[in-house]
Amino acid sequence: MIPHKINKAAKQILAEVISNKKFGPYHHMVFAVGDMAASIKPGNFVAISVGGEQSSLILRRAFAIYRAIDKGPMGGSIELVVAPHGQGSSWLCARAIGEFVDLIGPLGTSFGIPTSNANAMLIGGGYGSAPLFALAELLKNRGCRVDMVLGASTANKIFAPLEGKRTVSSLTLTTDDGSAGIHGQISEAIPRLIRELGTEVIYSCGPMGMLSAIAKIAKEFDIAHQCSVEESMACGIGVCMTCVVPIRSEENVKMVRTCIDGPVMDGSQIIWDRKEVSDLMGL
């Protein structure tokens, strides 16, 4: 049996919006969360109620934490990068400074840190790069070399704030349309970079297709790979069983909750190929 990894630090609070700025196609939002900030580790996420009290949107939305500041001028705060894709995220992006949102956090697992110095590559797709900057800082402080690779469909969808760029030893950009950096999909650039940079551990966050491609590369190079996965969630706290991903187990395949056993998981454990999962389950 896989032990429960419930994040015991999780609390439900009303968090005040203290900043909300457009950042390219995204919103960079800051919330006052008090003591909660001190218990946040890179990779954790929060779940926020959307739509207001009379809303027909009954489920929380999960957001990876971009940064947490323990003691700022407004006390503890967290920062999120939100893409106004759907009704819920659009509602959140429309919140003004001084408004409060119902927020639960910190939830889920965090990125594991190597015990000795290692060359780390951090790979982010689109705004999936957000949680990687706090990780980069942590790794750098532990003496790791940090190389960051950020990709997106087009240049303005790469989330790479200036202060974040300063923490890394190298930054490589890729775009599907060639509007910035290397022309092509992010995964195409990775093998060459691994060889050149002597990468020993990979951290990734972004769409599942990208994570799957990176998992394959990590396996070929026999490199540890921690990825932050994304599966649609109803609750974020482990009760609904909707956000599962298939992992290898004694009984062929086991579905684990990405809100409890994730979002940060060992990429080599996940069965990325859907057909393989169906076959193992005898569907």
Add this chain to the structure above:
Amino acid sequence: MSTLDFSTKIGSKRFSNPIFTASGCASSGQELSQFFPLTELGAIVTKSIMTKSRTGRLTPRMAETPSGMLNSIGLQGPGIDAFLENDIPWLVEQKAKIIVSIAGETVDEYGVLSRRLRAVSGISAVEVNISCPNVENRGQVFACHPDTSVAVIEAVRRNIGGELPIIAKLSPDVTDIVEIAAAVINAGVDGLALINTLLGMVIDTNSMRPKLAGKTGGLSGPAIRPVAVRAIYQVHQAFPNTPIVGMGGVASGRDAFELILAGASAVSIGTASFGNPNAAMLVKSQLSDLLIARGFNDFRDAIGFAHRGL
């Protein structure tokens, strides 16, 4: 100051208050216990357990709908052995009131599960889930026919022994829910759980394919509350002495009160816990305030109140 007797009864068992969790919406309690002590609940109804561990369905397993959601989990679970070894002792240690929900693919499987529960101490009742819509074959939904419903209940009755109350969880997806209720009451159940989710479907208009991997799913949330109120009202009218655990889109004290007025002796909180882990506690305190404001000293006087004088 008014005082309220908030206790309720299902069969021979008494519960300190009428707010339960709904099976499948509280897992086995550990996750919600971070937010409130489980002893605050009238009872925790655990996720329906089967004999063997079960992987469940592929993802996507969830689709949000207006004031509701579809789920298609497919009864993922650890199986009865691991459940009795890990979850029950933990819940007993928490001093939670436990109602174990069971599900089977065959009548025999319900019998086997009941036999396993018979010797377990610390359980207050068994919920017999004969109405999960997320099975491969619609013909497997026992609660769609009186005879299959009765076969399951009889198997449970034969094997469970003793005083443990049996609660049958029924589906609203039937022509006449009173007919199914009559059949299981005759077969000896002590209570009914009304209602399970309604079978629904969402098609993604971008991909132009069903949104859920399992194509269909169970609809829950405030969207189905009027269906729950109707089912509870009809069944309570026909069988006023059979306790009903009501559920279906309850998110506030007012919602719980509505189900109680229709005839529920207890109210389970399901999907609302997904949006707010403290939903059960919110409903409990709001309901208590509302009952007092309406002049009730005894919760049980409010059960089925909407039927009075009609």
